[in-house]
Amino acid sequence: MTSPSAPAPAFPAHRPRRLRRSPALRAMVRQTALTPADLIWPVFLMEGEDAEAPVASMPGVSRRTVDRIVPAAREAADLGIPAICLFPYTAAEARTEDCAEAWSPENLTNRAIRAIKQAVPEIAVMTDIALDPYNINGQDGYVEDGYVVNDRTVEALVRMALAQAEAGADILGPSDMMDGRIGAIRAALEAEGHGHVAIMSYAAKFASGFYGPFRDAVGASSALKGDKTTYQIDPANRDEALRMVARDLAEGADMVMVKPGMPYLDLCAAVKDRFEVPTFAYQVSGEYAMMQAAIQNGWLQGEAVMMESLLAFKRAGCDGILTYFAPEAARALG
Numbered sequence: 001m002t003s004p005s006a007p008a009p010a011f012p013a014h015r016p017r018r019l020r021r022s023p024a025l026r027a028m029v030r031q032t033a034l035t036p037a038d039l040i041w042p043v044f045l046m047e048g049e050d051a052e053a054p055v056a057s058m059p060g061v062s063r064r065t066v067d068r069i070v071p072a073a074r075e076a077a078d079l080g081i082p083a084i085c086l087f088p089y090t091a092a093e094a095r096t097e098d099c100a101e102a103w104s105p106e107n108l109t110n111r112a113i114r115a116i117k118q119a120v121p122e123i124a125v126m127t128d129i130a131l132d133p134y135n136i137n138g139q140d141g142y143v144e145d146g147y148v149v150n151d152r153t154v155e156a157l158v159r160m161a162l163a164q165a166e167a168g169a170d171i172l173g174p175s176d177m178m179d180g181r182i183g184a185i186r187a188a189l190e191a192e193g194h195g196h197v198a199i200m201s202y203a204a205k206f207a208s209g210f211y212g213p214f215r216d217a218v219g220a221s222s223a224l225k226g227d228k229t230t231y232q233i234d235p236a237n238r239d240e241a242l243r244m245v246a247r248d249l250a251e252g253a254d255m256v257m258v259k260p261g262m263p264y265l266d267l268c269a270a271v272k273d274r275f276e277v278p279t280f281a282y283q284v285s286g287e288y289a290m291m292q293a294a295i296q297n298g299w300l301q302g303e304a305v306m307m308e309s310l311l312a313f314k315r316a317g318c319d320g321i322l323t324y325f326a327p328e329a330a331r332a333l334g
């Protein structure tokens with residue numbers, strides 16, 4: 001942050017309210033703008049045909065079958081949203097100890113990637129890389145003796161990444177927080193002819209209480225044993241988050257993410273200021289649910305808080321926001 005270079009003259013020469021007097025004057029001096037191009041829409045996939053199922057803890061959000069995700073992607077592209085991010089609700093029988101469904105070319109995510117890229121090629125498709133949707137215990141990696149092991153998990157993540165790249169994903173989103181996974185995925189992509197596939201690293205991902213509704217949406221709430229504090233960052237730690245960003249960039253990430261969003265705007269600003277790379281924030285399920293609950297009670301005015309919350313990410317320096325509000329916000333922006 002820089003301090004103002006010219007000292008303001010004393011009142012009444014300086015009346016800051018002069019520039020707030022009319023919509024035209026306010027528009028002239030407005031520093032930050034939100035556009036649909038700033039939004040990435042996270043969506044939930046489920047098995048079946050021609051069906052949608054609402055997620056109870058996320059009003060306005062539903063899981064969709066692959067055939068229903070295609071028109072959703074079409075709508076997003078038409079609204080000017082540049083990217084859609086896929087999360088699968090994996091049936092209990094597809095969750096196994098070896099997590100093999102994670103790299104099946106026929107898993108929900110990979111089928112959805114192909115369907116979207118065929119029907120709506122102009123939208124960028126982003127994926128999630130972590131084992132939790134496929135793991136019997138809901139953890140992002142393999143558990144041995146009660147501990148999520150790193151290196152064996154990274155090998156599985158690489159297989160998952162290659163399957164997604166093969167299916168046509170534009171952006172891979174490793175969200176698992178294992179050490180060394182960005183370098184391993186980047187090397188494998190290069191070796192297998194997918195050097196053009198981008199990586200958005202969940203670099204500053206905190207062990208947060210705000211992910212609860214997401215775990216409902218992907219069916220992981222009852223599966224999860226224990227917590228994720230041995231791999232996600234302690235919410236108290238700022239320096240560590242910045243080190244993770246530096247590390248992931250050095251290993252080959254093209255873009256980085258801060259997650260959750262609103263409680264971590266200090267990190268958004270610090271990452272952008274320090275690294276000057278494409279920086280994104282994830283306004284996660286708990287942030288969305290919190291606002292929707294208050295909006296539904298009539299305690300907050302919906303559009304105002306949605307837009308204000310998203311604009312705050314731009315003001316903090318983010319280049320874009322993953323948000324469940326994406327289509328609603330894009331419609332409001334016209």
Ligand SMILES: NCC(=O)CCC(=O)O
Nearest residue numbers: 175210211214284285286
């Ligand atoms: N790997 C993706 C997430 O964990 C999303 C969290 C949320 O929306 O709460």
